[in-house]
Amino acid sequence: MNKVIAIANQKGGVGKTTTAVNLAASLAATKRSVLLIDLDPQGNATTAAGITEESPNTLYDVFAKDATINEAIYQASSGYHITPGGADLLALEVEIRNQNKQQFLSQTLSNIDQGFDYTIIDTPPTLNQLTIEALFAASGTLIPLQCEYYSLEGVSGLIDTIQTLSNKNLSSNRVLGIIRTMVDMRNNLAKEVSEELEKHFASVLFNTIIPRNVKLAEAPSHGVAALQYMPNSYGAKAYLALAGELIRKVEHV
Numbered sequence: 001m002n003k004v005i006a007i008a009n010q011k012g013g014v015g016k017t018t019t020a021v022n023l024a025a026s027l028a029a030t031k032r033s034v035l036l037i038d039l040d041p042q043g044n045a046t047t048a049a050g051i052t053e054e055s056p057n058t059l060y061d062v063f064a065k066d067a068t069i070n071e072a073i074y075q076a077s078s079g080y081h082i083t084p085g086g087a088d089l090l091a092l093e094v095e096i097r098n099q100n101k102q103q104f105l106s107q108t109l110s111n112i113d114q115g116f117d118y119t120i121i122d123t124p125p126t127l128n129q130l131t132i133e134a135l136f137a138a139s140g141t142l143i144p145l146q147c148e149y150y151s152l153e154g155v156s157g158l159i160d161t162i163q164t165l166s167n168k169n170l171s172s173n174r175v176l177g178i179i180r181t182m183v184d185m186r187n188n189l190a191k192e193v194s195e196e197l198e199k200h201f202a203s204v205l206f207n208t209i210i211p212r213n214v215k216l217a218e219a220p221s222h223g224v225a226a227l228q229y230m231p232n233s234y235g236a237k238a239y240l241a242l243a244g245e246l247i248r249k250v251e252h253v
């Protein structure tokens with residue numbers, strides 16, 4: 001069964017794209033078939049996936065009806081598939097609202113011919129229509145969080161939105177987990193915030209902690225995930241562990 005998972009946090013630079021890309025590669029390494037959807041006009045996940053086409057089809061091409069979703073799925077370098085993102089998603093955001101085509105993404109996902117075990121959606125750092133589309137379509141949301149003061153700001157808004165959508169029976173989305181990213185345990189503040197999270201979010205906090213690791217920051221410029229770039233790095237190993245924890249959570253193995 002296809003598990004559709006949104007990666008969201010309206011705070012910028014918290015590790016959403018790094019998590020989306022490396023989780024996709026790690027799940028693919030465990031022989032799951034994975035589709036990564038880049039729903040961010042910044043297109044960072046698309047670059048990180050090693051997509052070299054000049055102007056690949058994005059969801060905007062699918063929306064504007066000159067491409068099918070199956071024509072907007074490309075093989076990424078690290079064992080998964082990707083539907084690219086980019087600047088034309090800005091137009092998609094506006095047109096979904098103007099044309100009242102909410103839930104476009106949910107409908108589009110049902111037209112995919114190839115069966116995927118996981119669909120991971122990378123979202124932009126705002127709660128705009130693109131992010132809402134992802135929250136509609138997903139059965140679970142992962143929230144990457146940096147262990148800093150103010151890191152929780154905005155997260156309650158996101159959790160409320162997910163709750164509202166599911167209360168109105170618009171989606172079956174629930175918060176699958178909070179992931180601590182870019183953690184440096186030598187930093188006392190990170191340790192404190194991490195412990196606070198353990199106290200207050202015990203039920204949804206992932207045990208796997210993603211360390212700050214330069215290999216995770218370098219890999220995208222090579223168009224691959226850390227697992228391909230430096231398989232023995234702490235970063236690559238942490239995302240493999242995260243994939244394992246996610247699999248145990250959602251596949252009940």
Ligand SMILES: Nc1ncnc2c1ncn2[C@@H]1O[C@H](COP(=O)(O)OP(=O)(O)OP(=O)(O)O)[C@@H](O)[C@H]1O
Binds near residue numbers: 018042123211212
């Ligand atoms: N664990 C990590 N260790 C070191 N660097 C990291 C780590 N995670 C992310 N980075 C770097 O931090 C920056 C922000 O990460 P990323 O792009 O994944 O965040 P984001 O939440 O997707 O940002 P945006 O909100 O702009 O989409 C990037 O330069 C990335 O390479």
Ligand SMILES: [Mg+2]
Binds near residue numbers: 040
């Ligand atoms: Mg991003």
